[in-house]
Amino acid sequence: MRKSLIVFVAMFTALAAFAPAAAGGGMADVTQEEPTCEFPFEGEDATGETVTVEEEPDSVVALQPSDAQVMHEIGAEEKLDGMPVGEYTDYLGADEELDITEDDGVTPVTEEVIDRDPDVVLAANALEGDDLIDQLRDAGLDVYVFPTEDSLDGVAENVRLTGEIVGECDGAEDALEEFEERLETIEATVEDEEQPLAYYEMGDGFTAGEGTFQDELITTAGVDNLGAEAGIEGWAEISEEVVVEEDPEWIIYGESWGDEPPVSEAVMGTTAYQNEQFVAVNDQFMSQPGPLVVEAIEEIVAEVHPEAYAEAVDETEDETDDADEADADDTAADDANEPADDAEDDSIPGFGVPAVVAALVAVLAVLARRR
Known part of the structure; x- marks a missing residue:
């Protein structure tokens, strides 16, 4: 079960890799133009398809957890006629009747989506190139595939786009304003703080290195990412010898693992473990490229830089x-x-x-x- 969770996180965020933040807690500019709701909506999506939505949608299907998260955050959840329902979206409190996925709670079932006959289908970039998209379009559905995020600004842009596509611009504008304000508070926190070294333990010795979604979140929170410092790119296993040698001051891990990080006995000898300097973050906020990523960053900042x-x-x-x-x-x-x-x-x-x-x-x- 744990191995499958790790694989899911890597799969789900592989196409949403963020560019590494600059040293010193560099922040992305998330200032966005105000969303404008005008129909028909017309825009080119990540697949190069020009998607036209003639009228404000009454029925929307979100194919991925992050799509559903954005819909909830902009106040458009009542328009959802389908979304993943399971461990990756439990925090949204969605009704089981909305579920369009297989038992894994993340893989959309083509027939389930088609049967709901939505006005528009939202697809996170993790599904770009998937046969599912072509199948849905062949069935006559309008599917908008979001571009790959390469910064926190990319997350904000997807919030704006979602608001325009589904006709919830006021909600999108409010969500963007809160997103930016919270990131500004984080920036003010870390700008004059030293950056301790942190090890992000995903389980079974996996960690996130340079060019990953999690590396961006970790460095934005004002800590150095051991995975990136050790030369790891993407998601990979890291030897316990390297972790011990680097001797991190903090260990970050998903809260679903419990009260202590799932590290090896050798890693228990590090400064971080000996001093019980752990940060348990929400697994979903740490892995889903939606506006709630800011909560994962805040969890790290509040533990590592509490006074600031x-x-x-x-x-x-x-x-x-x-x-x-x-x-x-x-x-x-x-x-x-x-x-x-x-x-x-x-x-x-x-x-x-x-x-x-x-x-x-x-x-x-x-x-x-x-x-």
Whole structure:
């Protein structure tokens, strides 16, 4: 079971490899243009196919866990008529009736997708070149295959595209704004911090090296990735001798392994293990190229750089509070300058009951947008 999980992670993210981050916790620019929902939507996907969606979809099938994650994060889950349901999407709380996969919870069944007759099918780049895509298109379905992400900006771009394809641009814009803000807090955390060496244990001695999705996440979190430092490219087994020699200060591993990382007896002699400096990350957020990757990064940052992260979070919250207060004051001032509809009801010139109510509504709206 564990071996199959490791193979799945490598398979699922192999075509979503991120370019390595720069030393010192280099951050990708995730500033995106605002999504624009106009139909018909027309765009060229990763296969070179021009995909046209004539009207805003009412029915969407997400072929991969990351596709389903994005749909949920932009508030479009009610449009889902099919998605993988199983251990890789448990965190989404989806109904079993939506499942379109084999027993492995990740391999789509062609007939299941066709039978649901969706308005559009979303396919993560892990399925690019798969016969399934051609089969679905031959059946008359519109399938959009997303391009391979090569940075955190790539994840953001897929969020924007998904919003435009399914007609949920407001939700996509909100998700992108939160994604960027959280990454900015992480950047503020690590910019002046030293980067300790960390070993990412995937199980059975496998680790992630240079050019992998996980290498990007690890280095963005302000630590050096032992796999990359040891010259490993992609996902591969690393000898325990190399791990012991490099002597990492931290060990990162998937939380599904339990309270301790699944390392060999020899690796138990490293500084990280002796000092119990472990970071257990959410397996799905660490492997699926969706907006929740930021939570995996935050888990690492909060453990490795706790004081700097707490300070950065406090500063971000203070700035948000100040911005909310300023917005509320501006709204109240604008309302105060509007002429009253009925002078007799305006007991305080320029700021009657309607203006007070409008100001309160504005404040509540601002607070409601905060997560």
